[in-house]
Amino acid sequence: MKAELLATGDEIRSGALVDSNSAHIAERLEENGIDVLRHTSVGDNLDTLVSTLREIARRVDVAVVTGGLGPTTDDRSAEAAAEAAGVQLALDDNALENVESFFKKFNRPMTASNRKQAMLPQGSTVLHNPVGTAPGFSLAIERCLFFFLPGVPYEMKRMLKGHVIPAVNALQGDAVMHNRVKTITTFGLPESLAGEKVAGVEAAFPGIQLGLRAHFPQIQVKLYGRESTASALDRRLAEAGDWVMERLGAHVISENGETMETVVGRLLVQRAATLALAESCTGGLVANWLTNVAGSSDYFLFSGVTYSNRAKMDVLSVRPETLDTYGAVHEETAREMADGARRTAGSTYGLSTSGIAGPDGGTADKPVGTVCIGFSGPGGSYGKRYCFPFGKRLMNKKIFAMAALDLLRKELLKTGG
């Protein structure tokens, strides 16, 4: 079964917005055995939308269109779909209920323009949007079944999973081929070196395709498999995955796409341990990542984001002599920060960062990219210095934060679960 994707909107056409939806949709469709042949992006011009829909309808069996379902006058997907299919727009009761229930649930006033969102092409099937005001719809144009989804990524993802994937799998019936990608997330190896270590996987496991993707500061090793049964696919990917992970060793963070903060969180829960942080150069990023995980309040107690030296002394009890002798960026300062965070919060572990994220503040001795990471646990404390070769502030914050969590991860793995 062949598919195409269409992303609509002047923001995408003019380059104001990067279209990340199409990659997500392509990946999910391909996993379900659909061949995605082409992605197209056009603006909000009605004639262009109509002619593009007609072109796609002549080429493929299934299409997913994103964007243009909002309440404003430049949202024209329903109008274009109706014209391409040669039908009228009509108020859809189910769609109106979707819009109204959203406003009711959140006790917000519904405007006249929101009513427009319930005007759908005749003959279409409404696709309920559980998380937004814009209902989607599906509609056949010539021999192609189109799915129209909102452009907001998180609404689109929910509706793709809830409506589109089940519908295309029902259409495919027994002819389905199973495609899947196994994602092995690593930290601490440059892309070229990671690539060399795992290059042999395609020869060792015929049919498996290898892809490397930099997801700074992590490198993802992707294994693409395709089999006629789900169980054969699972087995094949598991074998190839084990081969790859053996070669990457301790650099492997997860084998299922899990983030560093999820992995560290689970290790802490398994050990019934708690954590406090002292962050200087990472500015709260480590705490922000950790608290993105639901349930993190079970193990994360506190972070002291101490940009000023006064806060390092007052909140974390770093000794003034240490700051005088070594400065804010030093192994000993980082060690005292980690000890201080742990003592202040009464946690099992303390972890700290102090470094120079840039663009200014570097010296010959401690250039931009230098970070000292402190660790404190029941068995003692220490500080460790790293120097990363990146000039950009946001890149440095990310790699400093990831290096700190990776140090904690390795310490936790040493203690057993």
Added chain:
Amino acid sequence: MKAELLATGDEIRSGALVDSNSAHIAERLEENGIDVLRHTSVGDNLDTLVSTLREIARRVDVAVVTGGLGPTTDDRSAEAAAEAAGVQLALDDNALENVESFFKKFNRPMTASNRKQAMLPQGSTVLHNPVGTAPGFSLAIERCLFFFLPGVPYEMKRMLKGHVIPAVNALQGDAVMHNRVKTITTFGLPESLAGEKVAGVEAAFPGIQLGLRAHFPQIQVKLYGRESTASALDRRLAEAGDWVMERLGAHVISENGETMETVVGRLLVQRAATLALAESCTGGLVANWLTNVAGSSDYFLFSGVTYSNRAKMDVLSVRPETLDTYGAVHEETAREMADGARRTAGSTYGLSTSGIAGPDGGTADKPVGTVCIGFSGPGGSYGKRYCFPFGKRLMNKKIFAMAALDLLRKELLKTGG
């Protein structure tokens, strides 16, 4: 002058890689007065490439193609271009020199497959690549001038700027039109309401186009202008922008795309003021945003990310009676947190967040989405409660953090600069 973009490669087609090149190219072309009508992405299949090139050649004057110039057998852009133009591939001496000089410069061995990169369609003009092995080329197919560039973003950007933009401007001659987008960033209005407030701008300023973009939790109002001179364009956009900003009032954060944290940082600098935070539900996100701005150490002193009640009491001196009587999520607790952060750090201002980001922890009284924001300044302190209608943890963290910074922004504006 009309243009289209084509991104090639199985990684993009299958969704393994998000195509960020097309947005960049579209933005640069539009700035130079070229109308970008459509972006297309296809895989490495030769027939598909050839037919897509021919389709584009029939529709527009200029096209930019990215990817497929590498040394491997699935890099087929030159082959496809030759077939679409009806010419042969031939070894291009200038291109070969580009490839050879790159390997020489970096003292790396050149392989036979790299020689393939110098095989270009007859009649094409080589485009020197100063930062990689793959030279690009330009070639007319029917009435359209195609530019073929590497897919590596930083090579593509160098060559777009160095070769493509000068070439299309030479083609346009005196007919060049200037396009630009003015971005007004707002917070606190739903998209539909913001849209209604500013809907009249197109009628009031003929030639100006309006676009709204949700960049959660902010709404960006975009004004697209097009004039024959840069000065007329500046004037037109300034007038339309003033009209829009008057209607959006205090919801306007910036009129030049600046982020909330940049605006708040500048307001603090202008007042020679400093800031300390106490974050519970936002988990360090406010501090992380603020410290993404270079130079933030001039005004940002400290954030106490106090997930545990113990840390709220020990670090921020929140009174145990307050926590007992009102709980962690309450105006009074937020007020004491802001006071405590300000006192601990010795800052001019204190700002705090305490709320329920979800997915669990909500009650009938304080549902998920509830946040109390505390403010402390020289004139006193207070706490304020908000309830946002979003169910997702990461969305709530973002909107809580943005609401806190917006409250601070409004307080700072009251004090004058």
